[in-house]
Amino acid sequence: MSVSPVREALARLVATGLATAEHNLGYRVAPLSAPDLEDLVGTRIREESWALQRSIENGDEIWEGQILSSLHVLERLPRENPQEPTLYNEQWESRHCDFHNALICECGSKLTLGYCETLRDQNDRYRRLALVLEIGKRNAANEHREIAEAAIQRDAPRAIEALASHYAMTAQFLLETYADD
Amino acid sequence: MSVSPVREALARLVATGLATAEHNLGYRVAPLSAPDLEDLVGTRIREESWALQRSIENGDEIWEGQILSSLHVLERLPRENPQEPTLYNEQWESRHCDFHNALICECGSKLTLGYCETLRDQNDRYRRLALVLEIGKRNAANEHREIAEAAIQRDAPRAIEALASHYAMTAQFLLETYADD
DNA sequence: ATTTATGATACTTTCGAAAGTTTGGCAATC
């Protein structure tokens, strides 16, 4: 494989904020930092809260069904990789993504959904780090059920609060652990 | 000049939403549409309103000074191109951009500032179309002064309202003119 | 007559090599 396709791929990573590029200095993995994480989580909560609010206003029974079904599938899957608990269970990750998408997908703004997706991609690098720290300390399933329940009951403030603390918690774990970094 | 650098440039246009790419079908100018414009303007108002609010809370006297000075420069420049009134005055555009950046630059979120920039880039294609329609029908200077004044007086609701209607107006012109499109 | 294959053309993507940059070490100079 030659440089051209690698370069194209790299350009896409830059576009989603996963890598950085500097002319004549090539590409680098985008650095991780506490301030960036805080910015990321704050922005993400803001964006998704709005999208969730709008979805709760707009969503129909098909939307509700999608949330329930993706939650159901998620709950039958172990979060940790059965082979190696410090690794991602890629299947769980994929379903997790589906669940969170189902919540906000009726917000009515393609732009916002796209932005939420890139924010999620950026966040995943931090989540990957947090996974090990959270083992046994957190019940993701409960958090998800709480969000889904509030959303379907059209209780927007409660749903948003649950979603926000769900996102904030991961950041909390990391920021406390790497406080000096 | 060969294909590689053109391709890299195209990839960046895709990243900012100005072009689209499909594998083996190359690149295209991203289509313009009424729904996209509505989404864009709504999102933009939401993002910049938040950023303006935060800047009003955080900004110091240097922030105020930057707003005043960029507004001042903007007001001495004609909006239309002196040679050809249906064309952009690139100098005015550049300063206009500076002014709007000055308003929100103290929001404290790099991510949001970056997003606002790409939203502005996308919006500019529509603004370019609207320019001709607005000649003589609009006093941009007044609108800018109103926003700046409210911001510096730390009157967030008034500033946000002024900014929102400033952005909404351009879309209004276009949507009314091309209602069938 | 309509549908399905075939092939030529134009276009997109990828390749391997050439050209251009940065970096770090070594020598010459102040």
Add this chain to the structure above:
DNA sequence: GATTGCCAAACTTTCGAAAGTATCATAAAT
């Protein structure tokens, strides 16, 4: 001894051509 200039090695970017795909028109078959 510290600073500056120069060279070589490694890397990034660009190039022109080759390989791979889509498209459209023409011909064959149902």
